[in-house]
Every structure is written in C-alpha cells, then in structure tokens.
Amino acid sequence: MVLAVVVLQLGLVLRGYWSDHKPFAFQMFPESSTWRADVVRVTADGRRVPIERPWSGYRWDELVPNRGLRYPSVRHHADAGLVNQLAFLESALDWVADNTPRDGETRYLEATVTSWHNADPPRIGVFRSRVREGAG
DSSP states (O other): OHHHHHHHHHHHHHHHTTSSSOTTOOOSSOOOOEEEEEEEEEETTOOEEETTSOBTTBOHHHHSOSTTOSSTTSOEEOTTOHHHHHHHHHHHHHHHHHSOTTOOSEEEEEEEEEEEOTTSOOEEEEEEOOOOTTOO
16 A cells, blocks of 8 residues: 555656646756746737737736736746746636637737746747637
8 A cells, every 4th residue: 555655656746747737746946937928819800909908898917817927928937837837828828718708809819928948048939729719
C-alpha cells in the first residue's frame, strides 16, 4: 500500500512537469517570466475592437476577474509559470466567446501575446477563441 501511494505521488509530480497547470510540480525557485496581451474582438465584418471597450452590456474585466487576466494589456508576472498563465488566457478567450449570448457581432476573440521567459528575448504569439456561430 505504501509503495502504491509513493508511486502515485511520483507520477503526479512527473505529470506536473508536462502539464500546462502544475498543481503537483512545486518549484522552490519559480521562473521570473512576464507577459502581456492585446485582446480584441474580431467582428463578422473584420473589425478588430479592443476588449477594453464594453460591448453588448459586457466588460472583459467583469467577465474575467481573476488569475491576472482582468487587465491583459498590462505586463504581468507569470506567477505560476508562463505556460500555465497562457493556458488560463486561452481558456478565458473560449469562455468569453461561449458565455456572451447578447453579443451578436463578435466572430472570435484574438490575443496577441508578448511573453518574456526569464531573461530570454520577447516572443510574440497569437491565440484565438473558438469561432462563434451566427455572428453578424
């Protein structure tokens, strides 16, 4: 029984190093990475509207109030690791796209992310939510 518990714990720790979210892979000295993102709503007619502007009665900072995602255009420390933080951002894009039924014009949300992994030069990437059906 003890051996099974030890093997399970080791498995959880090892899995943590390959998972986006690392609840069982504690690191005493975490990375010092930072990130920021320009998030826009892309409408059916191609307009790119910053999420800082309220739309259809929604506000990004009210829809996504936690995990450092409330104000993505401000540079943030990736307190639980860069991969983890960006996985939360990707999930938030999909969640907002799926949970804003009054919004009839947004086709998808897009985040242009600039990230700094420790002391490495900045990297730029683009994340998109799922495409919303029936927009426009």
